[in-house]
Amino acid sequence: xxxxxxxxxxxxxxxxxxxxxxxxxxxxxxxxxxxxxxxxxxxxxxxxxxxxxxxxxxxxxxxxxxxxxxxxxxxxxxxxxxxxxxxxxxxxxxxxxxxxxxxxxxxxxxxxxxxxxxxxxxxxxxxxxxxxxxxxxxxxxxxxxxxxxxxxxxxxxxxxxxxxxxxxxxxxxxxxxxxxxxxxxxxxxxxxxxxxxxxxxxxxxxxxxxxxxxxxxxxxxxxxxxxxxxxxxxxxxxxxxxxxxxxxxxxxxxxxxxxxxxxx
Amino acid sequence: xxxxxxxxxxxxxxxxxxxxxxxxxxxxxxxxxxxxxxxxxxxxxxxxxxxxxxxxxxxxxxxxxxxxxxxxxxxxxxxxxxxxxxxxxxxxxxxxxxxxxxxxxxxxxxxxxxxxxxxxxxxxxxxxxxxxxxxxxxxxxxxxxxxxxxxxxxxxxxxxxxxxxxxxxxxxxxxxxxxxxxx
Numbered sequence: 001x002x003x004x005x006x007x008x009x010x011x012x013x014x015x016x017x018x019x020x021x022x023x024x025x026x027x028x029x030x031x032x033x034x035x036x037x038x039x040x041x042x043x044x045x046x047x048x049x050x051x052x053x054x055x056x057x058x059x060x061x062x063x064x065x066x067x068x069x070x071x072x073x074x075x076x077x078x079x080x081x082x083x084x085x086x087x088x089x090x091x092x093x094x095x096x097x098x099x100x101x102x103x104x105x106x107x108x109x110x111x112x113x114x115x116x117x118x119x120x121x122x123x124x125x126x127x128x129x130x131x132x133x134x135x136x137x138x139x140x141x142x143x144x145x146x147x148x149x150x151x152x153x154x155x156x157x158x159x160x161x162x163x164x165x166x167x168x169x170x171x172x173x174x175x176x177x178x179x180x181x182x183x184x185x186x187x188x189x190x191x192x193x194x195x196x197x198x199x200x201x202x203x204x205x206x207x208x209x210x211x212x213x214x215x216x217x218x219x220x221x222x223x224x225x226x227x228x229x230x231x232x233x234x235x236x237x238x239x240x241x242x243x244x245x246x247x248x249x250x251x252x253x254x255x256x257x258x259x260x261x262x263x264x
Numbered sequence: 265x266x267x268x269x270x271x272x273x274x275x276x277x278x279x280x281x282x283x284x285x286x287x288x289x290x291x292x293x294x295x296x297x298x299x300x301x302x303x304x305x306x307x308x309x310x311x312x313x314x315x316x317x318x319x320x321x322x323x324x325x326x327x328x329x330x331x332x333x334x335x336x337x338x339x340x341x342x343x344x345x346x347x348x349x350x351x352x353x354x355x356x357x358x359x360x361x362x363x364x365x366x367x368x369x370x371x372x373x374x375x376x377x378x379x380x381x382x383x384x385x386x387x388x389x390x391x392x393x394x395x396x397x398x399x400x401x402x403x404x405x406x407x408x409x410x411x412x413x414x415x416x417x418x419x420x421x422x423x424x425x426x427x428x429x430x431x432x433x434x435x436x437x438x439x440x441x442x443x444x445x446x447x
Contacts, residue, residue, distance in 0.1 A: 041357055042383030051443055087383045121443045123382070130380055132438040134357065134364035141338065143423040148344050150323055150334035152283040179300060195429040197370050201415035204371060204402040243406060244371070244413065261406045 043091035044127045051124070094120060199235035200244075207245060207260045215247075215256035267301065274298065275314050282314075283323075288331035288422060329421035329428065355392070362389050366399050367420070368435055371413035373405055390414075398423070 040046045101116040141147050207213055218236065219229055236258070239245045246261045268274045281297055282289055294311075295302055311332060315325040323334045336344060355363075362385065365377050374385045393399045398420035404410040416429070426432065 041361065042381060044382030091382065123380075124443060125440065126380055127382065128440050129435060129438040130361055130364050130368070131357075132440070133368060133433070133435065134360035136433055136438070137364050137367065137424075138355065138360045140424050143335075143425070147338055147341050147425070148336040150283050150336065151286055197368075198429045201370055201402050204413065204415070208403055244403060260403050262404075 041131075043088045044124060045131070047091065048124050048128055048131075196231055196235050196238060199232050200239050203232075203235055203239060203258075204244065204260065207258060212257050212259045215258060218258065268298070271310060271313070274302065275310050275317070278310060278314055282325065282332060282334050285333070288328055288333040290331035293331065326425065327427055328425060329418040356389075358386060359389050359392055363393055363398065363416075366393075366414050367416050367429065367432060370415040371402050373411040373413055375411055 040049065098116045098120060143149055203218060206218070219232060221229070224232075236245070236247075240247055244261055245258055247256060247258050249256045268277050277297055278294060281294065285293075291304060291307060294307055295304070311325070318325055318334075322337060322340060324337050325332060325334055358381075361381055362377055365380050366372055369376065369380075374390070377385050390399070397417055399414050400417050401412045402415045403413045405413055421428065
């Protein structure tokens with residue numbers, strides 16, 4: 001069967017049914033593509049739909065047909081969305097690779113080989129979790145939408161002071177500045193729950209603003225409880241592990257410095 | 265102007281400040297109201313009292329990521345919404361999925377987001393989230409191209425009534441049944 005006749009035969013059927021439901025297999029006629037591009041967030045989303053809703057077996061995809069179909073989409077998508085066409089093409093390449101590795105006989109000496117489908121399944125499940133998390137975030141009440149924040153009007157009164165300044169006032173002002181600086185130096189800690197990821201972001205922000213920071217400066221030993229200090233430390237380790245920060249020390253027992261990992 | 269002398273007067277000053285503030289007030293902000301004459305512990309106690317005082321009324325005092333604020337109890341939102349009949353536009357699935365990835369996997373690059381979603385990130389999506397002040401750039405990953413690392417902001421937590429990321433529903437809640445490899 002040539003590619004063209006395959007396309008036209010299915011197209012006719014789809015036209016007759018007026019696209020009331022999504023196709024049972026991976027095939028989507030190019031005419032309907034614009035519609036489906038909006039229903040799916042990409043190849044992972046489409047594949048997930050076919051597996052969950054139509055019990056598609058990853059192993060059981062007819063590869064020759066799939067390839068012909070995808071080439072058809074690419075032609076169509078050149079006009080619509082070339083980048084998305086590339087994403088779908090990549091997925092079809094992944095599926096074909098999996099299929100061919102499953103079909104090849106395994107050499108006897110290799111006993112433990114990962115199932116070639118495992119990585120795809122891991123990605124599908126991760127995407128599915130994120131998709132559900134996104135729906136939950138969308139359903140959560142948001143300020144200005146599901147709840148309204150109080151903002152009562154008040155008459156703003158500005159005190160107009162004479163510009164004269166005595167020495168006493170100046171001294172007092174300086175004292176106040178020092179006092180306020182002291183107040184502000186307290187780290188803002190609510191009775192917050194602890195998240196390592198959140199601390200990672202905070203530390204990165206701090207390092208980005210201050211450049212080189214001494215290790216102990218990242219710990220507010222006076223005001224923070226032990227759990228918070230531990231989470232903070234875990235966040236530093238995680239950042240180091242991900243290679244996002246650089247930790248340096250000249251010699252044993254000398255101060256430890258942290259900075260954002262930069263190329264120069 | 266007479267400095268407040270007892271708990272009741274202090275509570276009134278706090279109430280007026282909280283009701284008129286356009287953004288949440290932190291404990292440090294509120295201490296400024298009393299020019300250094302109030303202890304942190306006392307302030308917490310007075311806030312608790314204020315919260316209880318408002319229990320029978322239409323507003324509630326809540327704590328979010330950047331501090332305390334008054335907001336209308338949820339049962340009134342539907343009525344208040346009638347004042348602005350035009351409906352809030354909904355974010356697309358692409359926007360919400362990108363936001364979810366940044367919230368749960370931060371700090372992440374655009375490449376990380378593309379890896380999880382399997383499609384290229386539309387720059388428009390990142391722009392929408394940044395304009396809402398829900399995400400920002402917290403650094404660069406030291407790999408070729410030095411891609412930006414994105415994280416969620418405190419403003420995002422405020423808007424979702426959260427005090428910390430730890431209050432988001434745990435990721436385990438979203439795990440679905442395994443995809444079987446052999447049928």
